[in-house]
Amino acid sequence: MTVTPALIEAAKAGDSAAWTELYRLYQGRVLSFLTRRTGNRALAEDLTQDTFVRAMAGIGGYQFTGTDMGAWIITIARNLMLDHDKRRSTRRESAFETVADTDAGIRVEDLVMAIVEADRVFAALSALNDHQRTAVTLRYWGGLSSKEIATRIGLRVGAVKTLTYRARVNLRRTLAEEPSP
Structure with missing residues (x-):
């Protein structure tokens, strides 16, 4: 299945099957991206989950333009990773x-x-x-x-x-x- 306006509208309406499909389509790509960027599989898994939680919270503002929704989700993942790095650097780990x-x-x-x-x-x-x-x-x-x-x-x-x-x-x-x- 590919991402369609109907799938996005269903996700906006809170349809769990739509979210399951979006997660299935993009989870591997997000996890791979975060694992390469962080070098830490456990952290990447946590950030991947946070990415989809944030995507669920922000889906109302997402407008389907015909391009792949993955860029929007990867941007969320990147921003979460950068936020994590900022928090980590201020804690002096x-x-x-x-x-x-x-x-x-x-x-x-x-x-x-x-x-x-x-x-x-x-x-x-x-x-x-x-x-x-x-x-x-x-x-x-x-x-x-x-x-x-x-x-x-x-x-x-x-x-x-x-x-x-x-x-x-x-x-x-x-x-x-x-x-x-």
Whole structure:
């Protein structure tokens, strides 16, 4: 089944079967996106559930435009992840606590360096404009083709390719300017 205006209207009306179908269609994509972005499967699962709770609360404001509803849901997921990161950074959690919980035969130093590197990449992503960040996120973390991204965000394929290229150039420049750990 694909997302249709009737399915969205049923979800807006609180139809649990419609929500079940939307969840079935998008849960895997959202979980994959969040797992790649956070590097933590348990956190990604929690954020995925929160994404669908927030989508249920905000569905009344969603307008079907003929593009894939997944972009709207992924945006919710991204915003939840960013909110989580902001809360985490203000609580001053230690990366070493996370390492101690997840050490499974991996050298702790390697895991800490991977976390630091991921933080650098996410900081560089935040420096991109919204269109570039969306295009590169859907391409490399969402695994979508340029054509699929164009359909989701309502742009031409050439525009998506240009956004992705410029995002990569900007990321490369930003990461080169920042000192490595």
